[in-house]
Amino acid sequence: MKKSLGVVLAVAWGMTLSSPAAADLRVFACEPEWAALARDVGGEKIKAFSATHKMQDPHHIRARPSLIAQIRRADLVFCSGADLEVGWLPLLMQRGARSGVQPTTTGYLMAADHVPVLEKPTVLDRSLGDLHPGGNPHVHLDPRNLAILANELSRRLIQIDPPNTDYYRKRLEVFQREWQSAMDSWQSRVTKLAGLPVIVHHKSYTYLINWIGLKEVTTLEVKPGIPPTASHLSGLLQTARSEKVKAILRTPYDPADASRWLSSKTGVVALTLPYTVDKNAPPGALANLFDRTITLLEQVHAGP
Ligand SMILES: [Zn+2]
Incomplete structure (x- = not known):
C-alpha cells in the first residue's frame, strides 16, 4: 500500500522528535x-525553564x-x-529533584x-x-560575573552531556567573544557615571553599583528585607540633600510608595531600573x- 503524505510526514516528524540532537538537556x-x-x-541543545519572572521578588516565591x-x-x-532562594528552593529539591542535581553534584x-x-556579614544575625x-x-x-558563570555553566553542560562537547565549546567561544566586546563598549560608557550618588530601595543593584563605581548612599529599607519605616524615611531627607543624591533606584517588583514619597519631598528622580x-x-x-540599564543611568547623569 502506498503511504500517504501524512504518514510520511508523521514518520519524519517522529524521527525529528526522537533525535538526540535537539534540546535534550533540561535546565531549571x-x-x-x-x-x-x-x-x-x-x-x-538545552531547554531552559525559569521558575520566576521579572515582576517577582526572588526572595519570596511559593514552592x-x-x-x-x-x-x-x-x-x-x-x-x-x-x-537568595533559601525560602523555596530546598522545598522544591526535597519534592523529587533527581540525585544528579542535588547539592555538591555537577547538576x-x-x-x-x-x-x-x-557584603558578606562578619557577624551572622x-x-x-x-x-x-x-x-x-x-x-x-x-x-x-556573567562571563565567569558562562564558563562554569559550559563546563557543567559538557560533563552532563559529553557527546555535544564540541558544540558547547564553540558556543561558549562565540558568547565570550561577543560578551567581551559588549563589556568594552559598556565600560567606555559607564566611566563618566563613576561616583554618581544614588539611594536604592533594596540592595538589588549592589553588583551593578560596584562594577560602575556609583555611590550607594543608603537604602530605603531599614535593612535587607525590612520595609522602610516613616522615621527611617524622614531621616533620609537630610541625607538625600547633603549627599546630592541623583536618583532613587528600585526594581519593577519593589513597592513604589517609599521612593515616590522621598522623590516628592526632595525632587530627586525615582527610577525603576530593570x-x-x-x-x-x-x-x-x-x-x-x-x-x-546604562542608558537609563546616562539619562540621570545628564539631568533633566
Ligand atoms: Zn536581596
Whole structure:
C-alpha cells in the first residue's frame, strides 16, 4: 500500500522528535537571568525553564506544584545561591529533584559559589530579619560575573552531556567573544557615571553599583528585607540633600510608595531600573539588559 503524505510526514516528524540532537538537556533556572544565560551558552541543545519572572521578588516565591513538576525533570539546577532562594528552593529539591542535581553534584550550579560575593556579614544575625545572611546574592548585575558563570555553566553542560562537547565549546567561544566586546563598549560608557550618588530601595543593584563605581548612599529599607519605616524615611531627607543624591533606584517588583514619597519631598528622580530579563527571553537578552540599564543611568547623569 502506498503511504500517504501524512504518514510520511508523521514518520519524519517522529524521527525529528526522537533525535538526540535537539534540546535534550533540561535546565531549571530559579531566575530569568540564569535561564537566559543557559540559552546563550547551551543554544539548541538545552531547554531552559525559569521558575520566576521579572515582576517577582526572588526572595519570596511559593514552592508551587508546577515548579515541583519542573524541577523533577531537570538535568541542571541553576540559581543565584547565597541564600537568595533559601525560602523555596530546598522545598522544591526535597519534592523529587533527581540525585544528579542535588547539592555538591555537577547538576547543581549556584552562581554565588563561583564569583566574589559582596557584603558578606562578619557577624551572622538572622534574628534581625536580614535577608542577606550569606552576603549579597544579586550577583548577576555585574557583567564580569556573567562571563565567569558562562564558563562554569559550559563546563557543567559538557560533563552532563559529553557527546555535544564540541558544540558547547564553540558556543561558549562565540558568547565570550561577543560578551567581551559588549563589556568594552559598556565600560567606555559607564566611566563618566563613576561616583554618581544614588539611594536604592533594596540592595538589588549592589553588583551593578560596584562594577560602575556609583555611590550607594543608603537604602530605603531599614535593612535587607525590612520595609522602610516613616522615621527611617524622614531621616533620609537630610541625607538625600547633603549627599546630592541623583536618583532613587528600585526594581519593577519593589513597592513604589517609599521612593515616590522621598522623590516628592526632595525632587530627586525615582527610577525603576530593570532587574532581570523576560522569563522566556531569547538569546541576547542579557546584553540588552545592560544596554538599557546604562542608558537609563546616562539619562540621570545628564539631568533633566
Ligand atoms: Zn536581596
